[in-house]
Amino acid sequence: MNHRNRITSPQAHTLTNRHRRRLGKCLLWTLGISVLLLPPGCSDPRSSAPPQAATLVRSDDDTGSQSSIGDSRQIVEQLKKLDDPSQDGWNTELFNNHAGKQLAKLGEILKQPKQIGAADFKGLLTSDFHCSALVPESMETLFDDETLQAARWNKEADPAKQVEKRFTGASGFGDALSDLMKPFLTAKKLRTKFKIFRVEPEGKNVVTRQYAEIAGFFDDGTLELHTDWLAEWDNRNPDAPLLLSLTLMGMEQARTHIPSGALFADCTESILKENPSYRDQFLRGYMYWLSASQQMRYLITDNLGTPGIALGDVNGDGLDDLYVCQEQGLPNRLFLHKQDGTAEDVSESWGVNWLEDSRSALLVDIDNDGDQDLLVAFHGGIVVASNENGERFEIRTIIPSSKHLMSLAAADYDNDGDLDIYATAFLTQWRGETGAPIPQQPRVYHDGSNGGKNALLRNDIGKDAWQFTDVTDEVGLDKNNSRFSFAVAWEDYDNDGDQDLYVANDFGRDNLYRNNKGHFVDVSNEAGAEDAASGMGITWGDYDRDGWFDIHVSNMWSSAGGRIAFQPQFMPDANRKVKKRMQSMARGNTLLKNKRDGGFNKTSADSGIEFGRWAWASMFADINNDGWDDLIVANGFLTGDQSGDL
Amino acid sequence: MSLSLDHEDATPEVRQKERFAAFAKMFGEGRSFSGHERNCCYLNPGNSPAANGRFANISAASGLDYPDDARAIALLDWDQDGDLDVWASNRNAPRLRLLRNEIPRSGNFVSLRLVGNGSTTNRDAIGARVEIISGTAGSGESSPNIATLRAGEGFLSQNSKWLHFGLGDHQQIDRVIVSWPGGEKETFTGVVANRRNRLTQGAGAATTIEPMNRELRLTADSQNVLEPSSSGTLRLVTPVAMPPIPYANWNGTLRQLDSKLDRPTLLVLWASWCQPCLKELQELANAKDRLARAGVDVIALAVDGIGTDKGDPNDARKILSKLKFPFRSERATEHLLEGLQKMHDRQAAVKRPLPLPASILLNRDRELTSIYKGPLQIDSLLADIEHLEDTPAERLAHASALPGRVINHDTSETILAIAESEQRFKTAGMFEKNKFWDQAIVQYDQIIELWMDEVDHQSSGIRGKGNHTASAVGHLQKRDQIQSLAYASRGQINQRKGNTSSAIEDFEAAVRIKPDNAQLYFALGNLNERLNRRQEAIEHFDNAIQYDPHYAEAYRKRARLYQIQGKHDAAADDLKQLAILRPDNPRIYSQRGQLLLLAGETDEALKCFSKALEIDPQNVDSLVNRGSLLAAEGKYEQAANDFSNAIKLNPDSSAAYNNFAWMLATCNDPDYRDGKRATIYATKACKLMDWKSRDTLDTLAAAAAESDDFQSAIKWQKQAISLDSDNPNDSLRRRLELYQTGNKYRMNSK
DSSP states (O other), rough: OOOOOOOOOOOOOOOOHHHHHHHHHHHHHHHHHHHHSOOOOOSSSSSOOOOOOOOOOOOOOOGGGGGGGHHHHHHHHHHHHHOTSSSTTTHHHHHHHHHHHHHHHHHHHTTTTGGGGOOOOTEEEEEEEEEOSOSSSOOEEEOSSEEEEEEEOTTTTTTHHTTTTTEHHHHHHHHHHHHGGGGGOSSEEEEEEEEEEEEEEEEEEEEEEEEEEEEEETTTTEEEEEEEEEEEEEEESSSEEEEEEEEEEEEEEEOOOOSSSEEEEHHHHHHHHTHHHIIIIIIIHHHHHHHHHHOOSOOOGGSSSSOOOEESSSSSSSSSSEEEOOOTTTTTTEEEEESOOOEEEOOHHOOOOBOSSSSEEEEEETTTSSSSEEEEEEEEEEEEEEEEEETEEEEEEEEEOOOOOEEEEETTTTTSSSSSEEEEEESSSOOTTTTTOOOOHHHGGGGGGOSEEEOOEEEOOSOOOEEEEOTTTTTTTTTTSSEEEEEEEETTOOOOOOOOOEEEEBBOOEEEEETTTTTTEOOOOTTTOOOOBOEEEEEEEEETSSSSSSEEOOBBBBBHHHHHTTTTSSTTTTTTHHHHHHHHTTBBOOEEEEOOOSOOOHHHHTTTTOOOOOOEEEEEOOOOOSOOEEEEEOOOOOOOOTTTOO | OOOOSOOGGHHHHHHHHHHHHHHHHHHHOOOOOOOOOEEEEOOTTTTTTTTTTOOOOOOOTOOOOOOOOEEEEEOOOOOOOOOOEEEESSSSSSEEEEEEOOTTTTEEEEEEEEOSSSSSTTTTTOOOOEEESOOOOOOSSOOOOOEOOOOOOBTTTOOOEEEEEEETTOOOEEEEEEEEETOOOEEEEEEOSSSEEEETTTTOOOOOOOOOOOOOOOOOOOOOOOOOSSSSEEEEEEEEEOOOOOOOOOTEEEEEEEOOOOSSSEEEEEEEOOOOHHHHHHHHHHHHHHHHTTTOOOEEEEEETTTTTOOHHHHHHHHHHTTOOOSEEEEEHHHHHHHHHHHHHBBBBBBOOOOOSSSEETTTTTTEEEEEEEEOOOHHHHHHHHHOOOHHHHHHHHHSSSOOOOSSSSSHHHHHHHHHHHHHHHHHHHHHTTTTHHHHHHHHHHHHHHHHHHHHHHHHHHHGGGGGHHHHHHHHHHHHHHHHHHHHHHHHHHHHHHHHHHHHHHHHHHHHHHTTTTHHHHHHHHHHHHTOOOOHHHHHHHHHHOOOTOOOOHHHHHHHHHTTTOOHHHHHHHHHHHHOTTTHHHHHHHHHHHHHTTTTTTHHHHHHHHHHHHHHHOOOOHHEEEEHHHHHHOOHHHHHHHHHHHHHHHHOOHHHHHHHHHHHHHOTTTTTTOHHHHHHHHHHHHTTTTTOOHHHHHHHHHHHHTTOOOOHHHHHHHHHHHTSSSSHHHHHHHHHHHHHHOOOOOOOOO
């Protein structure tokens, strides 16, 4: 998680009771010393002169000082400021709020494409407003089949010609917008959204860049436009900036022709509706359950929502079944996939409706006996259960852990024929060895290294015992292993026959560990795979089909971060590296293209996949069977339910 | 928690709490934070020259762009129609979605299930790399189509083990090359496109699976998310001790609920104007016999007239008598309402104002066990009462929002005990914060007790079952940590309350469990020092330093004890260590300087003071000490400068005034002597020392002499001598002789 808003500025060192007490003792001691200490030689050595030794004055306990945190304090303060648009020096954020409102008004006008001609642009435009054409003369086809067409304006091809037409005044703007919205005239429903991602003041005026997203829904499919505008604003009235000009910077569009309207349709209800647990448990959000359950710990991970899911054929009928993890106080669920496509909740009879705060699960044949066993990472450890004749699961062991486990991934790292488990931990345990509560906040936002330790658990299942051995340190995986790790995936990225490991970390650098015959080396830096950002998810895919696996890391795309982090006055004193890191924190998802020489190129910007919002899982998936891996990204942090409460 | 033995972490801990508070407040209020964000879908346009390696955003067209707080994504072909469907899970409702791929005529595909041999390759063949060679061989360059079978990726997600390949226009697969995880390569023939095929290691040929004739009952429809409910019950897994519970009787006299209750007790908050409240009171009255059998007391607390409430307590009272309400009734107070809200907010992640009616169930120890928000069901109340004496595991099951099971395993109990302990630490921390020391101690007692049982259980468990050694060891460590911390925390409170010997007992218990914890020895050192057991204290500091050679504070404390014992060399050694550990701490240099002065090494001392001032120019001690040394060397200008700065920085420094006055009264250079100023400063120093310091009176006498007021000089000097009992000093008397003969005192001339 990476959340600017969550960071608060470090408190000035305050005197706790304990400190005060100690202080009292200092003074006491001081007086003792002053009696003992004889004054310096102000007189002849035989006679002592009266000056007292100076009393030891109190100095604040230096024990709370944090020399290791380097520039984090500054960063944290900066981040805190970012949250408050009215904070001095960040007028651009305030501007963004006002300009955003203006754009939202424009969005409402666009939703009535038939009335654009008669639309009232008063209070939106200056009298001398002008704009380029908002639709390019032609676009190049990216993809075209019966169902889906995608096209993009190639700005580089002939920029002047494409948008040379110029519109002026309110009526001109109406014309330009009418052209833009022409394809949407017959839409049943329209959606518009603007997102300002750069703000640069230029004298009295302000220049912004923004994405506009227009989606129209028709009887026979969907049309979506993604366009990028350069806008100039007259900011003389800061509460309502006026548009001076608009220039088209980019456009991409996708059109489906499909009876269902979109490529995917939600069939959940028909699959699950026969199960009481579907209605009782899955039609309510986690906020609802949180208000009815005791907050067990101080930790944020308890509130994130961690409904991990795993697929596997647990009863050997050739159909993949679904295991769903649930948080504290809610039972995990096993849904058996039936012939008719529906699924039956059998968690009670299979003995796996565990109430513990669960995060992720794996269905794998962990004991090599030909069926799917179950592993679940929960708050307290990993429970390992064997599949008993495709009828139920039996707990064989619990691998205890005091860390806050997140994702699990299995692979045979030592090629000995059985599956080993890698478990990521976000936070470290609540209390350290000394028993003192451990701070769970990254000390350095852009390079957090006080998170939980991930573990590689070697499969030592024998005839008599289900045993796993923590081999993290001995195989070299304890390097850079205190990060806030959300996700992990194994892959042989260097095509040498063994499984390498990529770990996505929040608050800073990710880890790429190269497997060298069972010993791992952290090569993230030399391989160019550090991706210092807010890693939440990782998926591998050969998206360019060169025979070498590439990496997609879900991160956080923050328009606010982009607006601020790229301005010259952002962290003017910070060193370049730190600044760059901070900028990349907000840059969104990352695509790392395998260079086939052990290294990666960051191609995210060129690939157009950066904009992924607050991303969690991402997955390469060839959704249209054309042989090329597409990308799916799950987004969204917390949606409140202000209307309802317990 | 106010307890923080590990002071290095004190500041981040404060920050963490702050951050958490901000976070909790945010969603406690139901606010969104990067909420309503739509999922994204990007189309890979492949080798289209126009695309130039750039994906196309088809989020809306894909229909995957629900504005959910989505988390995990898992892929499979659920309906086995040859394309990938998506299971997604969300934080908000609906929490699950199966998104069926509706693309009617997509490209060709092949679906493969690998089977490893179970000896060199895991049976699932996870880690196997598969390469599809499709189309006609030699017809030009075709891009490889590869996939690896993975278990776990994305975020909290595991895809199907059926490997799905889109083949585009290719209807034929020439062969499939599998690189098994051990490195062995195997070529499979007979793989049929647009089918599911099983590839078994060593078979060389694929087995094609006939399509199942499934009559699917899948339909696309929106999910009907349930409306949030306005009532609910928060059952606590770990009961929580309540702070004092105030109320008022009908006359308005303030009272407190007893700290022990005869029976479990239900407190019902209600108001005369609240219809659901009246209904609830009626139901409780009707259930009088059942409640009596269950052994529960009920107290109705009217909130009428509290704060901004417009209700009239008299109305409330009338309603109760009209109802013939068979239970005790009182009035709530503003403090009670605030307190209950606070207790609720501490326990619930979602912190909304409590509705009316609201009730809480207390057990006999007056601990909070349930909070009923909104109307209460008598049946569920009775069920809750039955569960009051549950074990932690039973409580976890009963408190869960929906029925389920607790993981049943040897270690589960330990895991629950850990959770229970943490919960009690949390409650203790709340009490400590509010200075309810005794209540906090009760929590620590309970933790210690909880793990007493665990000790026996664990140790027998370990001997019996050798196969759980690794996990048992982990838990033993955890147990030790918790027990030791509970003792130490209790010790800290005892220390705070001045029960030094109890505190020592607690810390000794803690140290028996964790004999390698330097901080415990440090605490013991401090406590023994408090009892003037200096030798014991030194031994504890020895231990602290042995287990943590970087324990600066322990060196400092030990140095101080050595000084008191007159072991200046040992003290100097410790301070030297301290200076190494805390090179930036001016206090250490200042302290070393003073030790060096003792040893008569004035040059070295001067260096130390200067070093201290380099680090911190505002270190008053060092300014005064350096000033005195400089004055002794005749460098009066610099000395005066140091003294003036010291006085400016700390106008209450008697040493600064005194030493400055001494120089002004007795130095050899007439330009720097100033009897008047000396008298003012010396008087100030005397006042600051309450006229009880021999040294400042001695200075005042010298100042008077310098001002030619020998009468006063004699008077002050005599007073100084009268205070000079334990360590008689000849020079005082010699100076008295000087004044009695009308002479002034001078520092010796150079």
